[in-house]
Amino acid sequence: MDLNLRKAILSNVSGHNTEQLEATIVDAVQNGEEKMLPGLGVLFEMIWKEASEDEKQEMLETLEQSLQHNQVQ
Template sequence: MPIVMSLREAVLHKVHGKSKSGLREMIEGSIDAQEAALPGLGVVFEVIWKNIDRTKQDELISVLQGQLNQAEPTPLK
C-alpha cells in the first residue's frame, strides 16, 4: 500500500533530523534554484514563522519590505 503525503508533510519528513549545517545547505541550495524548490522553502518559512515571537515576525517583514522596495520588478510577459 503506497504512502500518501502532502507536500508539507514530505518536506518536513525530508528535513527532519538534519543538522544546522544540513539545513543551511538545503536552504542555500534552494535559493535561486529551479522553481520546484520554492514550495519547500515555503514550508520551512512556515515553521520559522509559527515559532518566532511577534517582534521577530515584524523584523522579518521589515527586511522583506525593504528588499522588495529596492528590487526592480520583473516585467510581466
C-alpha cells in the first residue's frame, strides 16, 4: 500500500481558514496524542519553507528557549 502521509495531511487541512487551522493545532497540542505529531510536523514544514531567514532564526531561538525550560530530568 502506497500511502503518502504528507499528501493525506495536506488534503485534510486544505481550504481551512485561520480559525480552523488554529483549532487543529491547539487540539493536537492539548491532546498530546502521538498520532498527531506527523500532522504537526507537516504543518511546521510548510511554515519553515515559507519563512524568511529572520523568521527562521526567531523560530530557532524560541525552540531553543523552550527546550531549555522543558529539559527532561
